[in-house]
Amino acid sequence: MRILEISNGYPPRAFGGVELHTHRLVAALARRGHAVSVFTRHSDLASADGTIIDEQVDGIHVRSVVNDAKQSGFEAHWRSDPVREAFAELLDRERPEVVHVQHLIGLSHDLPATARQRGLRVVATVHEYWYACARVMLLRPDGATCPGPAHADCERCFLAGTRGEDPGTAAAPTTRSTVRLALARHLPAAALRALLTPVAGGAAPRARFADMRAALGAFERVTTPSRFVIDELARHGLVLPRTTRTIPLGIDRSGLPFDPPAPPPPGATLRIAVVGHVLPHKGIHTLLEAAARLPAAPLEIHLHGRRWPEHPYEQRIGPLLVADPRVHAHGAFADGALPRLLAGADVVAVPSSCPESFGIAAREAHLAGRPVLCADRGALPEAVRDGIDGLLLPADDPDAWADALRRLIDEPELRARLAAGARTRAAEIPDMDTYAAEIERFLLRP
Secondary structure (H helix, E strand, C coil): CEEEEECCCCCCCCCCHHHHHHHHHHHHHHHCCCEEEEEEEECCCCCCCCCEEEEEECCEEEEEEECCCCCCCHHHHCCCHHHHHHHHHHHHHHCCCEEEECCCCCCCCCHHHHHHCCCCEEEEECCCCCCCCCCCCCECCCCCECCCCCCCCHHHHHHHHHHCCCCCCCCCCCCCCHHHHHHHCCCCHHHHHHHHCCCCCCHHHHHHHHHHHHHHHCCCEEEECCHHHHHHHHHCCCCCCCCEEECCCCECCCCCCCCCCCCCCCCCCEEEEEECCECHHHCHHHHHHHHHCCCCCCEEEEEECCECCCCCHHHHHHHHHHHCCCEEEEECCCCCCHHHHHHCCCEEEECCCCCCCCCHHHHHHHHCCCCEEEECCCCHHHHCCECCCEEEECCCCHHHHHHHHHHHHHCHHHHHHHHHHHHHHHCCCCEHHHHHHHHHHHHHCC
């Protein structure tokens, strides 16, 4: 098949979660004999938006378009004429059989409709909540959970986030009419909620919400990495097509799994690894504050991920790093280094403050035979079974996390049992080739 993948970024110009996932899926689809190409974007403040770079990456044709929303205004962050024009020209030249949307952030919401207008099949993997939240993860700039577009002015929140301000919230109307009550007798609850969900704020947030509904409506079939994504979008008034299936993402198993070390004796140092960017939504402050409540406990915390010195989060987390010599911030790590990092840990912590949509770090830990200390937010309970292959803990609750750390230090039999559960769970985690075959069967084939 001729397949065009759409992603918000692509290596070597971008290395986020969706970007790396797309790169690995493209390689797996190519191994299965498909002709795959990629349409993506990149940032270049010195070039005009719409500037095109066509290049070969690992033998794959990649068209990357500059888009930094250089024109002012909220709408520039989801609508782009230059991006749409570059995409349309690529479609007319390559004529793919199917267009697979991984992400539209940084691109333009009307790419699915542009492909459909040419008679092409358009499918999608909806990774998280961008369709409901311009800031992606339903978090306000101050880190508080956002109740969604029916209760908060998305334009104000988004633009305040770029300036580090507190946007506040705006109440949405909640009145019910006889028309709504009549519709309720004939429509499923989720569909009714989607039709009737109000949007707070002015014309721009309402326009964005309508555009997101249109984008979702252009997809013939959709996959999500977790059931939580489906439920969360529906809660905010965005219903995915009936042909939607949850297919957990494939995980790069290079160097994994490997045999874990023998359980340590009671009182041995507990080595904790955290893998991911050091940003507020990852909740690393909760883990560090928990450790601070156990100043004499034999533990080490190793942070493996990029830090952002200019980010306001550094003002909160920096003093915690300096105050505790047991905490080590190692920074970003090279591709392929993950197995070595996990081999040096006894447990992996995923203390996310945001409603995670999947939980790659938790699954990578299980592949390494490591139990997971995990926040109970978002889709993470789909990745970790409490008391079997990890412990689910209240997000943003340092006291609960401190209690869990103490248990793991004092109860080596608990660590051994959770590690055994992690090894069992590892057998259920698909690799990229298995995942690509499932995506091909459900999503890409007519």
